[in-house]
Amino acid sequence: MSKRLLACVAALSGIIAAQSERSVWDGVYTTEQSKRGETLYANNCASCHGSALGGGESAPPLSGGEFFANWSGLTLGDLFDRIRVSMPADRPGKLTREQNADVLAFILNVNQFPPGKTELEHQSEVLKQIKFEAEKPKK
Amino acid sequence: MRKNETGWRIAFQKALLASVTLFIALAYAQQPSTKNGEWPHYTADLKGTKYSPLDQINASNFNKLEVAWRFKTDNLGTRPEYKLEGTPIMVKGVLYTTAGTRRSVVALDPKTGELMWVYSLREGQRAAIAPRQLSGRGLSYWTDGNGDDRVLFVTTGYRLIALNAHTGQPISGFGKSGMVDLKEGMVTGAGQQIDLETGEAGLHSTPLVVKDVVIVGSSFKEGMTVVTHNNTKGLVRAFDVRSGKLLWTFNTIPRPGEFGNETWENGSWSTNGNTGVWTQMTVDEDLGLVYLPVESPTSDFYGGERPGDNLFGESLVCVDLKTGKRKWHFQVVHHAIWDYDLSSAPILADINVDGKAIKAVALPSKESYLYVFDRVTGKPVWPIEERPVPQSDVPGEKTSPTQPFPTKPPAYGRNFLKIPDDLIDFTPQLRAQAKDAVARYKTGPMFLPPIVGNSNLLGALNLGNASGGTNWPGAGYDPETHIVYAQAHQSALFPISLRTPPQGFSDIHYVMGRNDTDFRVSEGPGFGSAADAPQPKRAPAPAAPAAAPAGGLTVQGLSIVKPPYGVISAIDLDRGDLKWQVPYGETPDAVRNNPALKGMNLPNTGQPGSVGLVVTKTLVILGDSQVTTTPTHPRGAMLRAYDKGTGKEVGAVYMPAPQSGSPMTYMVDGRQYIVVAVSGGAYSGEYIAYALPPEE
Numbered sequence: 129m130s131k132r133l134l135a136c137v138a139a140l141s142g143i144i145a146a147q148s149e150r151s152v153w154d155g156v157y158t159t160e161q162s163k164r165g166e167t168l169y170a171n172n173c174a175s176c177h178g179s180a181l182g183g184g185e186s187a188p189p190l191s192g193g194e195f196f197a198n199w200s201g202l203t204l205g206d207l208f209d210r211i212r213v214s215m216p217a218d219r220p221g222k223l224t225r226e227q228n229a230d231v232l233a234f235i236l237n238v239n240q241f242p243p244g245k246t247e248l249e250h251q252s253e254v255l256k257q258i259k260f261e262a263e264k265p266k267k
Numbered sequence: 268m269r270k271n272e273t274g275w276r277i278a279f280q281k282a283l284l285a286s287v288t289l290f291i292a293l294a295y296a297q298q299p300s301t302k303n304g305e306w307p308h309y310t311a312d313l314k315g316t317k318y319s320p321l322d323q324i325n326a327s328n329f330n331k332l333e334v335a336w337r338f339k340t341d342n343l344g345t346r347p348e349y350k351l352e353g354t355p356i357m358v359k360g361v362l363y364t365t366a367g368t369r370r371s372v373v374a375l376d377p378k379t380g381e382l383m384w385v386y387s388l389r390e391g392q393r394a395a396i397a398p399r400q401l402s403g404r405g406l407s408y409w410t411d412g413n414g415d416d417r418v419l420f421v422t423t424g425y426r427l428i429a430l431n432a433h434t435g436q437p438i439s440g441f442g443k444s445g446m447v448d449l450k451e452g453m454v455t456g457a458g459q460q461i462d463l464e465t466g467e468a469g470l471h472s473t474p475l476v477v478k479d480v481v482i483v484g485s486s487f488k489e490g491m492t493v494v495t496h497n498n499t500k501g502l503v504r505a506f507d508v509r510s511g512k513l514l515w516t517f518n519t520i521p522r523p524g525e526f527g528n529e530t531w532e533n534g535s536w537s538t539n540g541n542t543g544v545w546t547q548m549t550v551d552e553d554l555g556l557v558y559l560p561v562e563s564p565t566s567d568f569y570g571g572e573r574p575g576d577n578l579f580g581e582s583l584v585c586v587d588l589k590t591g592k593r594k595w596h597f598q599v600v601h602h603a604i605w606d607y608d609l610s611s612a613p614i615l616a617d618i619n620v621d622g623k624a625i626k627a628v629a630l631p632s633k634e635s636y637l638y639v640f641d642r643v644t645g646k647p648v649w650p651i652e653e654r655p656v657p658q659s660d661v662p663g664e665k666t667s668p669t670q671p672f673p674t675k676p677p678a679y680g681r682n683f684l685k686i687p688d689d690l691i692d693f694t695p696q697l698r699a700q701a702k703d704a705v706a707r708y709k710t711g712p713m714f715l716p717p718i719v720g721n722s723n724l725l726g727a728l729n730l731g732n733a734s735g736g737t738n739w740p741g742a743g744y745d746p747e748t749h750i751v752y753a754q755a756h757q758s759a760l761f762p763i764s765l766r767t768p769p770q771g772f773s774d775i776h777y778v779m780g781r782n783d784t785d786f787r788v789s790e791g792p793g794f795g796s797a798a799d800a801p802q803p804k805r806a807p808a809p810a811a812p813a814a815a816p817a818g819g820l821t822v823q824g825l826s827i828v829k830p831p832y833g834v835i836s837a838i839d840l841d842r843g844d845l846k847w848q849v850p851y852g853e854t855p856d857a858v859r860n861n862p863a864l865k866g867m868n869l870p871n872t873g874q875p876g877s878v879g880l881v882v883t884k885t886l887v888i889l890g891d892s893q894v895t896t897t898p899t900h901p902r903g904a905m906l907r908a909y910d911k912g913t914g915k916e917v918g919a920v921y922m923p924a925p926q927s928g929s930p931m932t933y934m935v936d937g938r939q940y941i942v943v944a945v946s947g948g949a950y951s952g953e954y955i956a957y958a959l960p961p962e963e
Binding site for chain 2: 170174175176179182184188192193194196197198199200201202206207209210213214220262263
């Protein structure tokens with residue numbers, strides 16, 4: 129294998145590694161997407177999870193400590209699939225993948241994860257490459 | 268000769284009577300019991316104790332527990348369930364439980380978890396719109412002691428079904444083809460039968476099976492943003508366990524001529540609903556008395572349409588097992604407007620107070636009070652005082668001038684927000700921020716009435732009502748030591764603001780919300796998530812204004828309430844005092860890793876949430892309500908054992924997700940098992956059985 133090819137392979141591996149190490153702290157959604165998600169949330173989620181994402185009598189909160197406890201250490205793909213499969217509770221599957229991604233962007237925004245320049249993907253496989261970390265990783 | 272014949276006849280009759288008596292005695296002697304390693308009722312026994320005398324699993328070996336089997340429930344319905352709340356029963360070597368979004372019944376091999384049979388009923392729209400959905404809390408068992416063994420449960424669509432415990436097939440002689448339509452006889456208004464398909468009624472809890480009677484409660488939609496105050500009326504009914512025939516009905520909203528009807532002033536009994544019994548009931552077989560923990564009337568937070576005390580709303584009612592007639596009652600909250608409900612199975616306890624033997628009933632509560640009564644007379648064992656409470660200024664609302672306060676035992680959890688004492692105090696800065704946060708709410712003592720909130724005063728800040736203290740998982744009791752073990756969620760802040768509903772939405776004058784924000788319907792947990800819930804065509808959502816601003820009951824990601832967020836208490840029922848109290852669970856990640864607390868040596872803060880427990884010979888066993896990741900265990904929750912005598916944690920075993928149903932324990936072939944339902948977050952419902960390694 130030539131040195132040039134080796135360099136290419138190394139660079140590619142680096143990109144993949146970098147991608148696989150992405151987390152919710154890396155600007156994985158846009159402000160515009162979060163705004164769309166806010167509207168969707170109000171219409172589809174707030175009746176159980178509360179307007180302020182604080183949860184209901186039994187619906188879990190989507191912000192704060194208990195929310196982080198449920199998801200920290202997993203991936204956005206896990207959270208996305210949970211929403212996609214079982215939410216909204218009264219009409220699971222009502223929202224499209226794109227809409228679910230928008231709602232997820234809103235939830236990230238409320239939880240003060242920073243927005244970025246690219247929208248959140250709507251494919252589970254891609255979202256599984258983004259880690260949900262309650263604490264900002266030290267780099 | 269004639270005389271002789273008569274003598275023979277009498278002798279024969281006596282022999283026959285003796286034989287029948289012996290047969291009945293033998294039949295009941297064969298009744299399932301925790302004494303022989305079974306767990307025959309949701310709460311272990313009919314007395315609501317959750318107690319098993321088993322002790323193979325104890326403090327010396329709890330850490331050695333390993334998974335004996337697991338049963339995933341995803342395919343028992345059209346989609347996975349993330350809120351599995353069942354507690355199995357184990358009778359005669361078979362484990363039975365409900366599971367999945369279809370609320371199927373499964374029979375499992377208790378040693379391996381192997382599926383023996385499964386039963387489910389496809390109820391279509393009736394289930395899809397039911398007010399109590401998902402898999403429910405479990406089921407009940409009946410045997411005649413002679414081979415007729417039955418499993419009884421209530422479907423999502425509110426049908427009582429009796430199954431052959433050996434085959435899972437409906438019992439043809441019970442009701443119609445094995446089922447009783449529980450919606451028949453449910454009414455609105457002054458007596459209008461509800462629609463059998465679309466009428467509002469359901470149930471999560473298990474039927475109560477005692478002798479040859481099965482008793483069933485009722486529950487309804489969440490009461491925060493009701494479309495009418497005149498919804499279905501609660502009731503409790505008893506049926507013949509053999510035939511399904513209705514034996515009696517107890518009207519939890521008394522009709523004209525019935526005791527308590529006058530407590531619904533202006534005839535409001537006829538224009539209000541709810542007041543069901545949605546949690547577990549208990550029964551004293553020997554006394555022939557049933558104890559009914561009744562919930563709130565409509566609505567949860569506004570009672571302007573129902574002036575008066577509203578019996579039997581939020582009352583413990585004792586009725587006769589044979590007739591359903593009221594023996595006594597105690598109203599825990601007059602004119603309920605805080606959603607205290609009566610959440611937990613009453614515990615029957617034979618205690619000794621000041622040298623006097625008392626057959627008592629102890630009621631755990633969201634208020635974190637243990638209300639203790641003589642269960643024969645209804646007289647409080649220790650005085651319960653009527654004390655003045657704050658009054659409502661919401662138009663049309665007429666609050667009770669006083670409410671009952673037990674003098675003993677003391678509250679075993681926080682039941683109002685004492686300012687500043689109960690505010691977070693890790694640092695002066697956090698305390699100051701918490702003070703600022705609560706300044707936006709009306710605060711005060713227990714029974715702080717709801718207000719019509721606005722952007723300056725967001726609501727009346729209650730704590731220990733809707734989801735506080737001890738909720739549906741209830742508490743446990745050791746009948747040998749007379750100690751109640753209760754877990755309490757003591758950081759359950761609940762601000763209550765009322766608003767007028769949008770025009771045309773409801774006939775009630777006030778619903779939850781604020782007039783200066785957009786109206787949102789509040790749905791109950793699991794609403795519309797039954798297996799048959801429709802999956803409509805996807806369509807872009809209509810535009811809506813932004814969500815309301817956050818309520819601000821956290822500071823820097825921490826609750827404004829100081830820890831412990833949850834506690835377990837041992838309450839001595841002979842003395843009426845707390846024997847010990849310890850934080851429940853372990854410090855949540857969001858607290859332990861919080862940047863604002865960096866470098867601090869934190870005590871165990873305990874966890875919020877409401878979970879059920881098992882009491883064994885030496886241990887109190889219950890699992891975490893939250894997932895944590897710590898240096899000692901990977902991401903997950905822990906099932907923990909606490910020493911009954913001291914509250915000291917003596918062991919813990921890993922669970923992949925939080926405990927979501929109350930655990931139970933049993934022994935088969937000399938091996939003790941603990942089964943617990945786990946689910947939540949990304950983890951769908953699963954029953955996990957733990958046991959010691961076979962070599963132990």
